[in-house]
Amino acid sequence: MVAFENTTDNVLTVERSLPVEVLPGGETPRGSLFLSSMDCWALAVVPTLYTFDRGDANVVDVIKQALSRVLVHYYPLAGRIAKNSLGKLTVDCEKKLGVPFVEASANCDIEDMGDIKMLDSDILEKFVYRDPTEKMLEVTPLLTAQVTRFKCGGFTLGVVVNHCMTDGISAIDFMNSWAEIARGKPSSFIPCHDRTFLKSRVPPQIGDHYNDFARVGDISNMTTSWEREPTVFKSFHINGEKLATLKKMATTDGQARSNCSSFVVLSALVWRARTMALKMKPHQLTQLLIYVDFRPKMKEHMPDGYFGNAVVLPCCLCTAGELIDEPISSTTERIKKAIERVDEDFVRSAIDYMDKYRFEPYRVSSLLISSWMGLDYGDFDFGWGGPRQLGTGNLLPTDCVFMREESENKKDVAVVLGLPLSAVNTFQELVQI
Template identity: 30%
Template structure:
C-alpha cells in the first residue's frame, strides 16, 4: 500500500515566457500516453536523504530553461497538439510505502508498479500536464522516484536529458544558472517542406499497428544477459559478428524465441517494428539538446519459418535493411507524408501488438542511470509499465559490467515457454 502524503505544483523559480509552442509531425503521431519510469535508491543513512525541499527547489530552477514542461498540452484550431507555455507548474507528489528496496529484487514492469510508484494523472488528452514526479519513501529508508512524461512532448532521450539536468542541480553539480545546458525547443526545425516531396512508400503508417485494448492479459519479464552471453548470441550472427550491434543481435534472438514460444505457424508473416532515433541521420543533425520526438518506426518482415529455421543472423540482416533505409531524405519524405495524412490523431493510440508482431526499443547507451541527486546513483531504473503484448526494451545493466536487461511483454500463454527456452536455445 502506498499512502499519498502531499501533492503540490512546482512552478519555475523565475518568470518564464508565455506562448504556444508548435509541435512537429513526429510529435503528432507518437503515443498519446505517458511514459512512466521508476528510479530506486538505497539509503546509506545520509542526512536529509531525498529532501523534498531540496528537490522542489532544484526542480523550480530547472524549469526556468525547461519552461515549456511547466505548461500544458493543448490543441490548436486544427486539432494538432501543441504546448501552451503557461508556467502552471509540474505536479510533485510525496508518498510512503511499507515496501523495501529488496522487494524490488525481481522487478518487472506492471500495472501495480505504475499505480503505486508513478504519479497519478487524470487524462492523457489535452489539456493535460507534461511531466510529473512522485517521491515514495520506503520502510527501509530507501526511495522510489517515479516520473511520467507525455510522449507527445518528449521522447526518451529528451526526458532523460531533463532528469540529468534536474539531478545535477539538486546535487550541486550545476550551481550557476548560467551553466545549465540550454534545451532546444524549436520544433519547426522538423517542419514539412512547403512543397511536399514524398519519394518513399510510407503506407505502413496509414494504419495503427497497435491493438486498441492495452489491458489484454499479458505478462512482463526482465531477463538479464551477461557480457559473455551477449557474445554467445553474437557468435550465431555470421562470420563477421564483431560488427553486429548488441541491439540487433539480442533483438533478432528475441524475435526467434518469441516465434517459437507463441506457437506461430511456419507460413505466418511476422513483423519486427523498431524505433529509430533520427537525430544524427538528418543533414544537418538535430541540435544535441533537442527536446521533442525525433524517432520514427521501421519494420523488418519475414515468415515464421525463416526466423525459426535460421540463426539470428537472418533477423539481423532484415533489421539492418529496415534501419539503413532511414536516411535524411527518407525522414523528410516521411514528415511531408504525415502533412498529407487525414487522421494523425488516429495513429497515436497504444496497446498490445498482434501475436505475430514485436516492437523493440533500445535504451542502450542512454544515460538512464545518470540520475544522482546527491545521494548516489539509482540501483535500478526502468519503465514502470509497458504498453502491452509484444513490447521489448533493451537497457544497459546498472552495474556497468557490459550486461543487458531485456524487458519483454508477451501473452500469458506464451511467457512460460519464452522464459524456459530463452537461455536453453543459447
C-alpha cells in the first residue's frame, strides 16, 4: 500500500494498492473502432468522483466484478488508442489491456471531505488513479477506477476517462449500466459503438458561420495574471431566487419569457462577470462557447444508444466593451440564437471542419460552458444507495461547469470554474446579484 498525505495540514491520508488490470469478463469484438473528428478533438482525461454514504466489506469486490461484466458491453474502454494506415486515430480492440482498478482506504469519515464539486488537484488525485503513462497516447488506458473506503463505512468511486471515448450523456449511460450489473440486474442499456454515422463528408462542406472555431487573441495581457498568480478553482452558489431575478433582468418588456431558460441567463451572467473580473480591455474580443448535445437535432435519427461524443460548441463573439455595455437581455439573445443555430447542417459542417483543421487550444479570452445539471447520476446505485455528491477537478482556465447544488431548493446551481487569485472576489461580487 502507498500512503498519500495532505501537504497542507497532514490530516487526510489515503492508502492504496497497486492497480489491477480488469478485463472484459467474456468474449468481445476484435478489430478497431472508428473515432469521429469530434472524438479526436476531445483527447483529454476527465476525472470524476462520486461519494456514497454507506457500503460494506464487499464493496470493492462487487464494483470490481461488475466492472469486468460491464466491459463486455463497453469493450472499447478496455482497449487503447492506435493510428491506422492514414494516420487517423482509432481504438485498438485487439489488445484488450484492461482497465486499471485500485483499492484504497482513507483515515477519515466521508463527511470530512466537505464540498467536493471542485477539488484541489492534490486532493483529487488521492481518490482517482492517474496512470503514469497518461501522456503517452497509444499506451495509456482509456479508463481507470478507484474505490476508496472511509472509516464511517462510506466510500468514493473515482473514475478517469479519456474524453475521446465519451461525452457526458454516454458516460452516464455507462455508469448506470455498471451500477445495474453491480446490483445483480441485467444492463437496461445497449450501447452502439458504430461511430461512422458521424464520418466527415468527402469533399468537406464547411459552412460560413464558424466563429465557433475562431482563435481569439489576448490583447489584455490576461495570460500574465494566470502565470504570475495562483489559479483558484471554486464553486459559486446561485440559488433559485437569484435565477428568478436574472430572468426578470433578461427581459426587454418587463415580462419573463417562458422560453428563456435558467441555463441561458446564468451563462450570460457568468460570461459578463468573468469578462469584467479578468479586466478585459474594451476592444478585446471575448468568446463564449456552449456545449450542446445534438442527438435530438439530427434529421436522420442517430443510432439508439450512441456511445461517443455528440456535442458541438456554438459560439457568441463580441468585444468586451459591447458585452459589458449591453443589457443582459441582449446577451441572453446572443446565446439563444447561437444555440438555435444547431441543426443537422450545422453539425455536419462542424464535423467537416474538425476533420480538416488541427485543433488549437482556446485562449483565456474564451469561455467554454457545459451543464451537468441534466446528468442524472442519482441512480448510480451499486447496492448501497445512490451517490450524495459528484465532483471533479483539473479544469482548464477556459472551462466552466454548472452543477446541481445539494439543497432543499432543487433549482439551486453551483457555478464551478477557475480564476486568477486577483479576479476571484470581483467575480464573486458580480454573480451575487
